[in-house]
Amino acid sequence: METTATILHADLDAFYASVEQLLDPSLRGKPIAVGGGVVLAASYEARAFGVRGGMPGRKARELCPQLIFVGGNFSEYQRLGDAAIKVLDDFTPLVERISIDEAFADVAGCTHLFGSPQEIATTIRRRVRQELGLPISIGVARTKHLAKIASQVAKPNGLVVVDPGTELAFLHNLPVGLMWGVGPATKARLAEIGVETIGQLARTHRGALTRLLGPAAGEKLSALSWNRDPRRLETKRRARSAGAQSALGQKPAVARVIVPTLLHLADRVASRLRAKARPGRTVTVRVRFADLSAVTRSITLDQPISATTMLAEIAGDLVRGVLADHPHEKTISLLAISVSHLEESAELQLELPLGLADEKHRPGTRKGLARFGADRAIDKIRERFGKQAVGYGTVALEAARSVPDEFRELAQKEL
């Protein structure tokens, strides 16, 4: 086991909001929120009023009447997020990026060049501040999990180093909610047995935890509370699924609504799969009803698919199955399509539109080949003229755009 703390967790502070305050100096020091209908990010000044990401815009305004909403410069978020991660790359190739604004780095192999992990972290923070104008917090520890907790404790705009001798003392007074994987449900369950700090968690028998939370979560939390944690960084991980969803407000559950929406969602998903030659075997749909309860249906095919209309048809079959099982639900508030069991990587040329075993989806039928050709044609046109040049069912989505496409793209993982 390593005896020195060499893992850094770097996390840009209130990232989208900080970028807006960087771009428009008149916003600095003020409570701002990125978004509109829903808050995508809030500045620390806004958080002081209780404004949080994911909160409806109306509620945020209630909490903070002087809150300033800004639309969002999504391409700048991508550029600056990438630039911040590049600063880490200057120190070590062992970088695991976990989102647009967050990454781990293991500096064990470069301390002889750049100094102690603490010095490296200080340099990184200074460079991000000077070169990009953004505040970033860093936690340094012996394990990933502890480094992540340390960066949370360091926020905003701070650095916390947890030396090996002080780990348990550092952990044991912190609330369990700071642990990765402890959300509202787990927190509530732990509270029922009187566990609120990581120290109390550590003193709880492992068997009791696995009974309460299941084997995986119980083992994990027990190990983490004693700081026994894998420290290996995963520098390249492939995506395991790709999906798209659309909130609909309250719409009647009829074909006129469902069919064009599914076609649009299928297009978003399938074109990404085709672009990376990663067709998938399992298609999952999610239908959310008026009361926000949701149901999923999935099917695993013999052959992977990435053709838009075939994905839309399979999704349509699954959605019809959901509605048949819930005949009293007349209103839907969201539709989603996801494809998983992605192929490692297929040669695009060899991929044929295979699908369900029934007649109409057989490979090699004229219909199937025609669709395959149509997808390829659309992909080519978009390559030359942009995404908006041609598409499926966009007309049907007039008012349904609650979130800009640029934001959706930011959230996507590289396949």
Added chain:
DNA sequence: TCTGGGGTCCTAGGACCC
């Protein structure tokens, strides 16, 4: 004042195989 969108992982039951 019913809250967006894109992801990951786990669980539990059933089917099926050895």
Added chain:
DNA sequence: TCTGGGGTCCTAGGACCC
């Protein structure tokens, strides 16, 4: 014939993360 055990895959739902 009955009983038992282990493993894998599929499906539906849930919790969690950014």
